[in-house]
Amino acid sequence: MDKKLEPIVQALQEKFATSLEEFRDEVHVFVKAENIVEALTLLRDKYEFELLSALTASDYLNLQQSPRFHVIYQLSSIARNLTLQLRVPLDGDNPKLPTATGVYDVANWRERELLDMFGIEIEGHPDPRRILMPEGTEGHPLRKDFPLGYEEPQFTFNIDEIDLHKPYAKE
């Protein structure tokens, strides 16, 4: 880990009891959903992470990993030339996240994308509409159970369950 990052990660750990993951010089800090706005505010105001570079999510349904979603906040500090990633694990049924629009304006569009693509509900979002898919679309395309083609995706753990209501001739 970068020496300049150590005190920042330590402060986060003390304040929010976060856990840590490192891979190829990248630091990922796991934060609970209820603490994320406070953590982002702390990082922006005290540690000069001015830029929310990316805000996205990942769905682990196919790996049967719990919790199902990880929301990823990629932060950059221009003044200190550092990057840091916050990850928020979210449960599969009824995933909810408090909005970060009060901290970074760009979160407005990025959170609409989360809502659109993953169906993650953003609490307190000023403009909760879909952003890329048209209004009235059913489902959330980047979820793993959303079909890429025309057929419903089957995983090893639910192959029979899906098969029951698949529309093809059986025997």
Added chain:
Amino acid sequence: MAQLEEANLDLYKHLVSERALTGETMLLNMGPQHPSTHGVLRLLLELDGETVINCIPDIGYLHTGIEKNMEAKTYLKAEVMSDRLDYMNTMGNNLAYVLAVEKLVGLDVPPRAQAIRVILTELQRIASHLVFLGAFGLDLAAMSVFLYCFREREAILDIAELCSGQRMMTTYFRPGGLWRDVPVEFETAVRDFLKMFPKRVDEYESLLTKNPILLDRTVGIGKLDVATALQHGVTGPPLRASGLNWDLRKAHPYSGYEQYDFNIPTRTEGDTFARYIVRIEEFRESLKIVEQALNKLPLGPVNSDNRKFVPPPRSELGVSMEAVIHHFKLWTEGFPAPKASVYSAVESPRGELGVYLEGDGGPKPQRVHWRTPSFDNLSALEKMVRGHLVADLVAILASIDIVLGDIDR
């Protein structure tokens, strides 16, 4: 018809001012089919006469589901889709993607491949800025610049074709190196371009930079201060035109950018003219980089010799059983990547182009996310256009230099 109008207004009620609801101001759709929106972008404008009060961008008309599609392809095959995102900066997208893959699997790239990557992405940056300049001129009714810019852009696309066989959808950079080495004509072609282009930049400048009509329409228009820019995640030339010296080529050098001597042009005004002049300066800086990289272009292989990730050369297939096995494995199954994630970013002509790449231990990615600069840059548009005329909106939009394929993904 009446029903439709009611439904539409309901959707945007919380975004427009009170006056729009009483009918005092007008709501007007600009786009999606409009030549000045640079693609299929719809802007819902609230107008008081000619003055823009609110601007609500509506994106997604060019959504292609590339992120979802990439999850269903092997790492090598998924690269082909990266060209289709930002179609003005194909080599840059390839670079962002291969750097992410190389970081994920831990693959080294030989110095010759790195230098060729730098030369080609910088040429691509020039080509992208040429399209910007042409379209910018066109939006301000300077038709001739467009034709000159596209003439020079063609020379760059010819170089891309020389290397990869394709003008635009190149997929020339591969994880671990390049598709193949550049042909012998490459150096002459690039040197010819380096000789011709500086004079052409001066020509564009003589047409535009001191043109009173252009100055009237751009100076002081669409101001963006650094704080707002950062809040909206604006990067690239728009951020540098506001006065912040932030360029990933200097801040987190990749692909050997630390060896080259170049400046980051910045301005402090943050208006449309500053964004234009920053890009003109970037032409010259890119030329410097290309020249240096070409002068000390190292000899050697252009691909990593790690056969687990890079296919063996054709010549080995006839004599080595191992090569045949590697070839077969790579082209059928693909190579596996660890169950971990990386975020790697490059400086595209539009700003920070980031790739979040996550593997699941198998040969296909678990998740690919493109942090595209146009998306964030466009989100600042509403703050830039408020209080300006509709005609200025066109100039401001052109000066952000959006690419819709980049926004909608």
